[in-house]
Amino acid sequence: MTIRMTRRQALGTLAGAGLALGAAPRLLGAEAAATAAPQAPFALPPLPYPADALEPHLDAETMRLHHGKHHAGYVAKLNDAVARAPELAGRSVERLLADLDALPEGVRAAVRDQGGGHANHSLLWASLSPRGGGEPAGELGGALRGAFGSFGAFTEAFRAAAAGVFGSGWGWLALDRRRGLVIESTPNQGSPISAGQVPLLGVDVWEHAYYLKYQNRRAEYLEAFLRVVDWRAVEERFRRARA
Numbered sequence: 001m002t003i004r005m006t007r008r009q010a011l012g013t014l015a016g017a018g019l020a021l022g023a024a025p026r027l028l029g030a031e032a033a034a035t036a037a038p039q040a041p042f043a044l045p046p047l048p049y050p051a052d053a054l055e056p057h058l059d060a061e062t063m064r065l066h067h068g069k070h071h072a073g074y075v076a077k078l079n080d081a082v083a084r085a086p087e088l089a090g091r092s093v094e095r096l097l098a099d100l101d102a103l104p105e106g107v108r109a110a111v112r113d114q115g116g117g118h119a120n121h122s123l124l125w126a127s128l129s130p131r132g133g134g135e136p137a138g139e140l141g142g143a144l145r146g147a148f149g150s151f152g153a154f155t156e157a158f159r160a161a162a163a164g165v166f167g168s169g170w171g172w173l174a175l176d177r178r179r180g181l182v183i184e185s186t187p188n189q190g191s192p193i194s195a196g197q198v199p200l201l202g203v204d205v206w207e208h209a210y211y212l213k214y215q216n217r218r219a220e221y222l223e224a225f226l227r228v229v230d231w232r233a234v235e236e237r238f239r240r241a242r243a
């Protein structure tokens, strides 16, 4: 199910994907989409660029399917899940993911999987740009060098974490509870938010993210992914989370 949003709502949702957890509840979630579809609190954010904009690194057909089918599917199933628990009405997806144990048992797994899928992919689209790649400047560049030694050492560790995911999952750059930079991985649609972290950049290593173009060559896909990372967006996310 695809839900259209107004331009203002879409911009709000995309901006929300870049914000720290504490600032996120009004974004991505119920409040942002309520006027678009009151009966369906969560909505698919539009891609912030054409589907072919990240060619040749990420191909258009994969982008269309990934966004229009896979991400849309997570949104639809998340809406189905929260419809079974009216007491969750009005909560953002980040708030739901931040305390899975507090959720009714009947919807907990669906929120983890479908809500995680919605949050993870919303962050993903907002982390890429046809003008991406290179290295981050400013505070994030310095923090990455401080944490990992060099930008090259960071990318090596980031790619290794993502390459090492067994089966489906994500590789992450995140801020931990003490707001230090960490590299993590999660299985399936697990979100760093559920571990008290703030995700800054996630790379999707489900086969649906790369198989059409790269088949089993996940390492090649990871190289291509880094060529379209919008470091300005990641930097902005980093600064807001640490503010």
Ligand SMILES: [Fe+2]
Pocket (backbone or CB within 6 Å): 066, 070, 121, 204, 206, 208, 209
């Ligand atoms: Fe995906």
